[in-house]
Amino acid sequence: MNHKLLLAAVLLPTVMLTGCETLGGQDGGEVVVEDRGTQADGSQITGSDGATTTGASAGTAFQGHQLDNPQSILSSRIIYFEFDSASIRNEDRAAIQAHAEYLGKNGGATVALEGHTDERGSREYNIALGERRAKAVRQLLLFQGAVSSQLQTVSYGEESPAAIGHDEDAWQQNRRVEITYKTR
């Protein structure tokens, strides 16, 4: 279980809500840095005393790697699913497209796509369902600019839940594909 990722999943929605209003374009070019110390994934952004913008250049205020920018759509790395379904929901398409574009522009970048299911139903079927979910994300990434050598899929089925619990709340968090960058 990737606990950092888990933490990110929990933290990110709040970060996004409380962040400054500008989210820039879909390309993540214009983002505003907020005073926030360490990122969920442990990488430093900047000092704690506010935006460390570098003067006049119209460029990015964010000084880290764009994959570390919590306000970039690229920080969305968990795709959620309905029960017994591998259909990608409309609200997740923009994130997948952003990852596909990033992968398209950064040929050296590789990601692991980890498919998961909730605990309901049978375990071996769930392993296959998790794989189908990972492949659905893979397929969309391929359509939108990634190449297959950048993508690796694995399914954990119901074996590696993100949320412990036996209700719809937990199940919904567990029906997911995690996008993990292996190289950038």
Added chain:
Amino acid sequence: MQPSNKKYRNIFSLVIFVLLLAASPAKAALTIQITEGVDGAQPIAVVPFATDQLKTALPYDLVSIINNDLARSGRFSPMPEKDLIARPHDGGTVRFSDWRLVNMDYLLVGRVRQLGDVNYEVQFQLFDVFKGEQVTGISYPFVAGDTRRMAHRISDIVYEKLTGQRGAFNTRIAYVTALTAVTGKRQYRLNIADSDGFNEQTILDSSKPLMSPSWSPDGQQLAYVSFEAKRPQIFVQQVFNGQRQRLTDFKGLNSAPVWSPDGKHLAMTLSKSGNPELYLFELATKKLTQLTKHPAIDTEPTWSPDGSKLVFTSDRGGKPQLYIMELSRNKPVSRPRRLTFEGEYNARGAFSPDGKYLAMVTGNRGRFQIAVLEMANNTLQVLTDSRLDESPSFAPNGSMIIYATNRNNRGVLAAVSVDGRVHQRLEVQQGDVREPAWSPLTDAQ
């Protein structure tokens, strides 16, 4: 022989604690309770065997083990020791009229003799109290280390003589436990224990998930899936010496291995073609034969006991349902035919040892329960009343179906009789327990 119905009594209480022998040196890792019994449980009195001539006491009390076995089956209601009206050790001193007065149908008596330092002999007699006749009388030599096995063997004989069905007390259960350490680290174990929960042994320990244990027909090996390489791979391990071999490491899924009844093949699910399909893996040659080819998910193969058919889970109809396929010389000879039509979700089939029933996980309105399909007339009966059941596995004598479920937010094992009347629960002390697989009957010893 069958007992007469007239003598059935409604004396089985709803919850009987049957394990945890206080005096036992070995811990029960799995605690087994009968949570629901049968009205017709047969009254039997098991008199403590004479052990007064022993120089060295046995490590376990034979009669306690026998009483626990019989009670746990749900088919017998042993008389509590304190209620015994007499303590005979052989037929010559049994007064049947006294036992009839306390409504005992059967009586088991015996004695243990010491033959050497660790060598013993047990001699026992089973009586039909009503007829005043001996049902059977046997003596066996055994060594101290096999005391529990000896007791289970006696239970097997009593069970078989009185129910007509072979006993399965001298068997083991394999299961997977998952524990989260205080550090947050997950720990997965593949364990085996005797069918009464004693003698738990861990045969594999991993920080990554373990899945799908399946016994070889001789009870000597287990196939399973391990994620230790951060991807699923199929292994086969010798249960009693720990040697193991990685069988498959294909791209994608390597899952759901199940031994063929002749022990020569494993059916399994691989997605190396890009999609989960069923394959046969020939153990001697490592040759693979693809059995299905369909863009849907095909997985969870299970063999009919004669090896002529495979039942598997497929969502080729839109939702997971069970399909059956005929095999001849290990090749499919028919298109898979859909087997289940009732219920929104039917998966993970498991044949009864006689092939007459197919247990499965059935899902309806968000509840996943254990059901059995009677093959002859295609009727489906739901056996459980929980909501997160999975992984049914038959006892090798067909008497019970063991499965995994959830209780108080913990993974536990439970068992139910094929008629749905006897329910047991098996819990481990900590963590979750799942994926039970009941060993075959072996004629070892």
